[in-house]
Amino acid sequence: MKTLYISDIENRIGEEVELFGWVYRQREHGGVVFVVLRDSTGIVQISIHKNNVNPDSFNNAQKVTIESSVRVKGKVIEDSRAPTGLEIRCSEFEILSLSEKFPIQEGAGKEFLLDVRHLALRSIRLTEIMKIKELIIQGARKYLQKNDWHEVFPPIITSAACEGGTTLFSIDYYGREAYLSQSAQLYLETAIYSLEKVYSLTPSFRAEKSKTRRHLSEYQHLELEAAWMDADDIMKVEEELVAAMCREVSEYKNLEKFGRKKEEMILNLPLERIKYDEAIQIIQSKGIDIEWGDDFGYEEEKVLTNEFEEPFFVYNYPMEAKVFYMKQNPDGKTYACADLLAPKGFGEIIGGSQREDDLKALERRMEIEGIDKSRYKWYLDLRRYGSVVHSGFGLGIERLLMWICNLEHIRDACLYPRTITRLEP
RNA sequence: GCCGCCAUAGCUCAGUUAGGUAGAGCAUCCGGCUGUUAACCGGACGGUCGUCGGUUCAAAUCCGGCUGGCGGCGCCA
The missing domain is CATH 3.30.930.10 (Bira Bifunctional Protein; Domain 2)
Structure with a gap:
């Protein structure tokens, strides 16, 4: 069972934590991948550096799709470059269920959003x-x-x-x-x-x-x-x-x-x-x-x-x-x-x-x-x-x-x- | 029930005024990038223009019917 929520991590700065959630955004930037993780309490950016994780984890972060469910391990750090000021320096990145292409993207119309x-x-x-x-x-x-x-x-x-x-x-x-x-x-x-x-x-x-x-x-x-x-x-x-x-x-x-x-x-x-x-x-x-x-x-x-x-x-x-x-x-x-x-x-x-x-x-x-x-x-x-x-x-x-x-x-x-x-x- | 508007690529839309070979951004796929913030850069892929009929040498474009939808009014919380 999941015990830690994204809103809890502000009290765990410097600690190694394990988070479960869904991929909200994924940006690939050569040797570093940024995944924004979402759960019921909010979002947090995960940074996955090629040199700091095993090849499987890096590969997972590269291929993960929006709204996939994932398990992430890493250290909580403060970083003003992250969207919420907090970031997880990833040590493990596991895909629990790889999402098919999510139908909703930025700019979707009102009617379409109601259909889905x-x-x-x-x-x-x-x-x-x-x-x-x-x-x-x-x-x-x-x-x-x-x-x-x-x-x-x-x-x-x-x-x-x-x-x-x-x-x-x-x-x-x-x-x-x-x-x-x-x-x-x-x-x-x-x-x-x-x-x-x-x-x-x-x-x-x-x-x-x-x-x-x-x-x-x-x-x-x-x-x-x-x-x-x-x-x-x-x-x-x-x-x-x-x-x-x-x-x-x-x-x-x-x-x-x-x-x-x-x-x-x-x-x-x-x-x-x-x-x-x-x-x-x-x-x-x-x-x-x-x-x-x-x-x-x-x-x-x-x-x-x-x-x-x-x-x-x-x-x-x-x-x-x-x-x-x-x-x-x-x-x-x-x-x-x-x-x-x-x-x-x-x-x-x-x-x-x-x-x-x-x-x-x-x-x-x-x-x-x-x-x-x-x-x-x-x-x-x-x-x-x-x-x-x-x-x-x-x-x-x-x-x-x-x-x-x-x-x-x-x-x-x-x-x-x-x-x-x-x-x- | 009444009035107005809309339907074009997976999504958002331009093109309709004034008929002449179907467009963009995003998404997807391929490639690049070690600090992105809806990342960015290069390339590729992508369409019975809602539907049926009419006018025309020629219709996404003009006209009519139909279908689906949106906004507002009335009514209400």
């Missing part, structure tokens, strides 16, 4: 993005555990829509039509009557034929739901959670590669909160034609989010722009809901609200929006048996990661992005 995603995942950039994705989830779990949230595991196979308009993927369920879940929310609502504060991290599926850089057909959805919390309470949870996720990322050593500074990942709480009414005014002041009651399109959202440096809330949206299960405000026109928007056009990261806990009011909303109540019997039951003020929200992990890593396209936030046309590999 199983190989493209070896890139340093994607490796780092996956590590940061893991960090934000770790940050979330730490926060949730510390604050006594219970993790639950709702079904992915469901019988009905959770939200009105969005399109569902249907599957054959023993001869009946079933759907892949697009949100765990309604199931989480059922769990708060026993566990009070619950969350789930599940894939959600949207069959929207969306071809934008912010959309996936399958994404990681972190959803929270809590009894005894109103719209203000849940906004506080939202910002604390996002701050905890960002704080975890702030320790990542290569953040500057993504154009981020450590300080930017320490959010200043409370985050700014603006009413929908104010948001409309800001957008109108930029010369865009929008009226009260309209939801923001992408152009409007971009103009608005460019006014901010950190994520911020927009709350109290008009009812016509949102969904039936939200709690109506006393003004009779808006919902007690809030979205968390990332700055600089990255857009909506969280959508949340207080939920309607009054049976009559909920039924009225469903009638107005033309929703078949019989399909939501169990959901309505929750309002018959000890109804309680409660709130919740959903966070798109890839959307947050996209903002944190300044990604141009959300597909880079996934191992295997699922988009309209992309099902393989």
Whole structure:
């Protein structure tokens, strides 16, 4: 078993070490061969001098191909000429598996890289993005555990829509039509009557034929739901959670590669909160034609989010722009809901609200929006048996990661992005 | 669903405006080089120009259909 990783060798200067990894680059220069070795922790240059190794090792280093797996022995030395300032002076170079010609080379196009995603995942950039994705989830779990949230595991196979308009993927369920879940929310609502504060991290599926850089057909959805919390309470949870996720990322050593500074990942709480009414005014002041009651399109959202440096809330949206299960405000026109928007056009990261806990009011909303109540019997039951003020929200992990890593396209936030046309590999 | 764009060597692309014998860089192969950093230098190899049809003496280039894809909007997290 491998025991030493490339990131460990900075503590082993002057020592003879053995490393296992993959060939990232190979350059031959007459009597010296340079191999850059890659593993999960980073890269290091190996120099193989003809006169310092046995002929087999030198021959191996000469013929080794990109992405071959290798075993290397040598002394760790500091050398400013090496890409990372550290280098292994090789004494043994063994090829474990000689790679066939690796299909990916510098300058490969986006489409081609997606076709060979199983190989493209070896890139340093994607490796780092996956590590940061893991960090934000770790940050979330730490926060949730510390604050006594219970993790639950709702079904992915469901019988009905959770939200009105969005399109569902249907599957054959023993001869009946079933759907892949697009949100765990309604199931989480059922769990708060026993566990009070619950969350789930599940894939959600949207069959929207969306071809934008912010959309996936399958994404990681972190959803929270809590009894005894109103719209203000849940906004506080939202910002604390996002701050905890960002704080975890702030320790990542290569953040500057993504154009981020450590300080930017320490959010200043409370985050700014603006009413929908104010948001409309800001957008109108930029010369865009929008009226009260309209939801923001992408152009409007971009103009608005460019006014901010950190994520911020927009709350109290008009009812016509949102969904039936939200709690109506006393003004009779808006919902007690809030979205968390990332700055600089990255857009909506969280959508949340207080939920309607009054049976009559909920039924009225469903009638107005033309929703078949019989399909939501169990959901309505929750309002018959000890109804309680409660709130919740959903966070798109890839959307947050996209903002944190300044990604141009959300597909880079996934191992295997699922988009309209992309099902393989 | 709507709007716009693209398809030429293994990869990235030029050539299309104005029709006239298919180009470059990288990769691959061969040779050279003991400090390279996407190494460099020399040579070789590499193509039914997505597909079907039309116009023309002549089509990668002009016109039409089809297929595949990209970007954006709507919708959303």
